[in-house]
Amino acid sequence: MNRPVVLANQKPALSETCDACSATHFKFLFSKASAAGIEYGIYECSRCGLVQTLPRPTEKELEECYGAHYFQRRTDRGYDNYFSDAMRTQLQKVWDMNLQDVGFFEFEKLCMGGPDARALDVGCASGFFVDYLNRRGWQAEGIELSEAAAGFGIHELGLTIHVQDFLEFQPAKPYDFITLWASIEHLRSPLKAMQKISTMLRPGGMLILSTCRWGLLSRSLGPSWRFLNVPEHLFYFSRANLVELAKQFHLNAVGSVTYGSGFTRFPGMGFLYRTAKSLADRAVKVTGQGDMMVYAFRKEIPG
Numbered sequence: 001m002n003r004p005v006v007l008a009n010q011k012p013a014l015s016e017t018c019d020a021c022s023a024t025h026f027k028f029l030f031s032k033a034s035a036a037g038i039e040y041g042i043y044e045c046s047r048c049g050l051v052q053t054l055p056r057p058t059e060k061e062l063e064e065c066y067g068a069h070y071f072q073r074r075t076d077r078g079y080d081n082y083f084s085d086a087m088r089t090q091l092q093k094v095w096d097m098n099l100q101d102v103g104f105f106e107f108e109k110l111c112m113g114g115p116d117a118r119a120l121d122v123g124c125a126s127g128f129f130v131d132y133l134n135r136r137g138w139q140a141e142g143i144e145l146s147e148a149a150a151g152f153g154i155h156e157l158g159l160t161i162h163v164q165d166f167l168e169f170q171p172a173k174p175y176d177f178i179t180l181w182a183s184i185e186h187l188r189s190p191l192k193a194m195q196k197i198s199t200m201l202r203p204g205g206m207l208i209l210s211t212c213r214w215g216l217l218s219r220s221l222g223p224s225w226r227f228l229n230v231p232e233h234l235f236y237f238s239r240a241n242l243v244e245l246a247k248q249f250h251l252n253a254v255g256s257v258t259y260g261s262g263f264t265r266f267p268g269m270g271f272l273y274r275t276a277k278s279l280a281d282r283a284v285k286v287t288g289q290g291d292m293m294v295y296a297f298r299k300e301i302p303g
């Protein structure tokens with residue numbers, strides 16, 4: 001790998017621009033090595049403050065970290081066997097809580113009046129959330145780049161999952177509801193994705209998005225922050241970054257919550273750890289300092 005070594009006090013020449021605001025000046029924060037031993041810089045845009053991984057990884061570097069194994073690995077970066085029942089139950093609990101916290105269920109009642117409430121989950125992996133929505137009466141579809149992950153949902157769960165690049169996807173009709181669960185930080189261009197989402201949502205439709213949150217915890221922990229996964233995490237949004245990005249495309253924030261204290265769940269965690277985790281999780285939720293966030297946006301109705 002012929003990458004220039006990034007030193008903490010030295011700013012390498014960057015030819016890249018900020019995806020959100022097109023600025024070309026960045027402030028170097030720190031560097032972090034990937035599992036493959038490649039060093040990446042974590043930079044903050046000097047204009048809009050969006051934190052990003054630079055230089056952006058090549059296609060080959062990204063291909064090496066995503067693959068069939070990505071969904072079957074136990075690390076902070078992948079999943080502990082994504083196909084297991086335990087994982088499904090755990091995911092469903094998080095969705096119920098997140099959806100409740102951002103006011104989804106009231107919106108859902110309004111949608112259920114029509115014959116087909118249409119939903120799309122972007123970066124749906126094996127489609128567990130698609131399945132969850134179908135069970136609630138939605139006509140839900142997913143879109144996923146990883147064939148390995150989508151295959152399970154298509155063949156084992158009988159779901160509609162489009163295996164293609166989201167930016168090239170042309171749906172027949174607009175959706176009432178779109179979700180991105182921990183996906184936007186993986187996308188090459190969150191700006192293009194947000195624009196695309198806006199064109200695919202009907203006026204009054206809802207977008208719910210979760211992502212890791214750049215804030216107090218990430219700033220204090222730096223390279224050891226649990227979500228600092230290079231190179232697959234390309235962007236680290238603050239609340240303001242996310243709200244601003246959505247607003248450009250007529251998506252207005254209508255509900256939000258932060259959660260997660262930095263304590264990672266693992267099998268066999270002891271009583272003291274569990275207690276500390278539970279207290280810390282509650283504290284950050286109350287103070288809005290969680291290192292994960294969920295936002296609900298509504299698309300403006302013209303006129």
Ligand SMILES: [Zn+2]
Nearest residue numbers: 018021045048
């Ligand atoms: Zn910027």
